[in-house]
Amino acid sequence: MSEMLSGAEILCRALVDAGVEVIFGYPGGAIMPFYHALPDHPRLRHILVRHEQAAAHAADGYARASGRVGVCVATSGPGATNLVTGLAAAHMDNSPVVAITGQVSRPMIGRDAFQETDIIGITLPITKKNYLVQDVTELADVVADAMAVAVEGRPGPVLIDVPKDVQNQKIEWQGATKRSRASQAPRAGARGQSLTPGASPGPLEDGVRAAARLINGAERPLIMVGHGVILAQAYAEVRALAEKTGIPVITTLLGISAFPDGHPLHLGMPGMHGEVHVNRAIQHADVIIGIGLRFDDRVTGNTASFAPQARIVHIDLDRAEIGKNVPVAVGIVGDARDITRRLLAAVEPRRCERWLEHIRGFVRTRAESYRGGMSPEAILASIYEASHGDCTIVTDVGQHQMWVAKLYPYQHPNSHITSGGLGAMGFAVPAAMGVHLARPSGTVWAISGDGGFQMNMAEMATMVQEGLPVKMAVFNNGYLGMVRQWQQFFHEKRYSCTPIWSPDYVKLAEAYGIPGYRVKDASELTETVGRANTQPGPALVEFMIEQEANVFPMIPPGGSLSEPIETAPAGATGD
Amino acid sequence: MDDALVTLNRAFGVLRTRNVPIEGLALHPSGTAGESRLTFVLKADAATADRVAQQFHKMIGVRSVMVLANQDSTTEATR
Numbered sequence: 001m002s003e004m005l006s007g008a009e010i011l012c013r014a015l016v017d018a019g020v021e022v023i024f025g026y027p028g029g030a031i032m033p034f035y036h037a038l039p040d041h042p043r044l045r046h047i048l049v050r051h052e053q054a055a056a057h058a059a060d061g062y063a064r065a066s067g068r069v070g071v072c073v074a075t076s077g078p079g080a081t082n083l084v085t086g087l088a089a090a091h092m093d094n095s096p097v098v099a100i101t102g103q104v105s106r107p108m109i110g111r112d113a114f115q116e117t118d119i120i121g122i123t124l125p126i127t128k129k130n131y132l133v134q135d136v137t138e139l140a141d142v143v144a145d146a147m148a149v150a151v152e153g154r155p156g157p158v159l160i161d162v163p164k165d166v167q168n169q170k171i172e173w174q175g176a177t178k179r180s181r182a183s184q185a186p187r188a189g190a191r192g193q194s195l196t197p198g199a200s201p202g203p204l205e206d207g208v209r210a211a212a213r214l215i216n217g218a219e220r221p222l223i224m225v226g227h228g229v230i231l232a233q234a235y236a237e238v239r240a241l242a243e244k245t246g247i248p249v250i251t252t253l254l255g256i257s258a259f260p261d262g263h264p265l266h267l268g269m270p271g272m273h274g275e276v277h278v279n280r281a282i283q284h285a286d287v288i289i290g291i292g293l294r295f296d297d298r299v300t301g302n303t304a305s306f307a308p309q310a311r312i313v314h315i316d317l318d319r320a321e322i323g324k325n326v327p328v329a330v331g332i333v334g335d336a337r338d339i340t341r342r343l344l345a346a347v348e349p350r351r352c353e354r355w356l357e358h359i360r361g362f363v364r365t366r367a368e369s370y371r372g373g374m375s376p377e378a379i380l381a382s383i384y385e386a387s388h389g390d391c392t393i394v395t396d397v398g399q400h401q402m403w404v405a406k407l408y409p410y411q412h413p414n415s416h417i418t419s420g421g422l423g424a425m426g427f428a429v430p431a432a433m434g435v436h437l438a439r440p441s442g443t444v445w446a447i448s449g450d451g452g453f454q455m456n457m458a459e460m461a462t463m464v465q466e467g468l469p470v471k472m473a474v475f476n477n478g479y480l481g482m483v484r485q486w487q488q489f490f491h492e493k494r495y496s497c498t499p500i501w502s503p504d505y506v507k508l509a510e511a512y513g514i515p516g517y518r519v520k521d522a523s524e525l526t527e528t529v530g531r532a533n534t535q536p537g538p539a540l541v542e543f544m545i546e547q548e549a550n551v552f553p554m555i556p557p558g559g560s561l562s563e564p565i566e567t568a569p570a571g572a573t574g575d
Numbered sequence: 576m577d578d579a580l581v582t583l584n585r586a587f588g589v590l591r592t593r594n595v596p597i598e599g600l601a602l603h604p605s606g607t608a609g610e611s612r613l614t615f616v617l618k619a620d621a622a623t624a625d626r627v628a629q630q631f632h633k634m635i636g637v638r639s640v641m642v643l644a645n646q647d648s649t650t651e652a653t654r
Contacts, residue, residue, distance in 0.1 A: 120581060120584075121584065124581075124584060124585050124588045125588050125592050128635060129635045129636075130581065131581075132581065149635060153633075154633075318633060319629055319632065319633070320626075320629035320630055320632065320633055324626065324629075
């Protein structure tokens with residue numbers, strides 16, 4: 001049976017057909033037909049954010065926590081451009097997000113119409129694919145295609161730009177057609193290949209055998225795991241590989257929680273703020289098995305001096321990553337779970353006790369003092385305790401992000417979500433809203449600094465209006481702390497524009513009708529954090545921390561992993 | 576690649592984003608409906624050429640990628 005439907009109605013039906021349940025969005029002129037149709041589709045829960053950037057971050061958080069596509073909606077012009085930071089963050093961290101934007105009507109495109117912007121052009125480099133829907137007959141297929149492209153292979157954001165007249169255009173609707181796969185013709189070298197330098201791509205088994213030979217013969221091997229392990233849910237396989245071979249495991253910022261924190265083989269996070277023993281292990285390793293990471297510059301420091309003795313086995317879904325940042329001995333293109341399973345079968349059981357002993361010799365203990373005992377360790381321990389170690393932590397960007405990455409004892413896979421690649425301040429609060437909607441029965445803590453929190457704190461209103469019980473932690477040191485730290489270390493302690501004023505967060509919370517707390521002394525941590533954690537709705541806790549505390553150790557930007565800064569430079573005060 | 580303006584734009588972007596200068600380019604119908612052939616002339620070492628080829632490989636809308644060294648491309652042109 002056919003019926004006459006508008007583009008807007010088709011859009012809603014296509015989203016329902018694709019299994020979408022939550023949409024983060026903000027209405028406006030060019031997307032009004034969609035919002036007119038939306039109430040007829042109660043399966044689509046709409047979350048009204050306070051800024052479109054938050055809609056994109058929330059969709060990203062939803063996607064990372066659920067493994068499903070996160071959807072955000074905005075109008076043309078400023079609505080669409082406000083999504084850009086969130087889409088760039090999703091692109092850098094491979095999160096499947098579909099953004100739907102209204103566009104001015106087709107006859108107005110290219111005439112600098114009111115709220116017209118070329119969002120297709122603007123988002124080209126930060127999307128896997130984007131579509132300007134030219135005719136209503138394409139719409140259902142475009143939505144189906146976009147949803148599939150976002151999750152296929154290496155996930156990422158996709159944008160659909162729908163002119164207002166296309167949303168209003170009516171056609172006789174016969175139901176969704178089969179998804180057009182014309183643009184998805186199989187491409188050469190997509191996956192399942194061995195890439196040995198200087199040789200043409202060979203069968204997968206060759207790469208697995210070569211990798212196993214390297215691992216069996218290694219004296220100082222390391223496993224480095226990244227976000228790919230979380231995306232492929234290869235936790236059990238990676239753990240089994242580590243336990244069969246006794247090889248210690250390093251987790252990158254986005255690989256955190258892919259391997260249990262307290263496991264005897266877990267070393268920690270590498271790179272710019274990695275612990276000394278982790279980076280030293282890399283510099284002394286003779287074989288590194290990298291699974292689902294891209295050897296980002298924050299991990300490698302200066303690539304010329306990165307892991308000078310190591311032959312690298314690189315396993316990645318994206319062929320373009322193999323050899324992009326560091327030279328590899330064996331490259332294997334494929335899904336982290338599948339390849340790790342094959343590797344597990346191919347390696348011989350072994351132990352690495354002498355090597356582990358060697359690494360333990362690199363471990364440094366630091367004694368830092370914090371005002372009121374408010375150390376990052378103590379604060380994070382109180383959150384861990386209050387949530388019984390069972391919550392999702394979403395962090396923002398800066399010092400607190402590094403403290404959480406290094407100190408929070410993650411036990412559950414994919415329980416740490418952060419803006420890693422883009423490093424977008426303002427991410428935590430809206431992304432945590434998305435995490436809550438993906439995991440409604442779990443607890444979510446959004447941890448921010450006083451800088452990042454103020455970027456998107458308006459989303460507290462969204463939490464109240466939509467009933468999203470996000471717990472917010474604000475590390476308040478009165479500075480844009482990480483930039484201040486760089487100024488202290490590399491800019492003669494000239495604190496240019498980094499002192500930052502904050503409102504009274506307790507009163508601010510009160511203004512939003514939610515409980516707010518301030519903790520100045522470590523003795524109050526357990527009780528206050530516990531109370532915030534058990535509140536039925538959102539809650540905010542401000543932690544007054546040492547103003548000039550630093551994140552140690554630190555590899556200077558572009559420096560070698562062998563040369564960490566472990567104390568503040570001479571002449572600099574504080575910490 | 577797909578014969579679509581947005582695919583063409585994305586292909587330029589692969590080079591622009593990586594700061595690889597374009598010396599010449601040509602767009603032709605490929606002979607297959609809905610597909611075009613885009614040829615870039617780049618002054619780049621083999622490693623850079625390979626790196627951008629990998630990026631083209633994974634670009635949605637690209638059907639196949641060929642890297643021709645200078646000599647091969649001359650042969651191609653005079654054939």
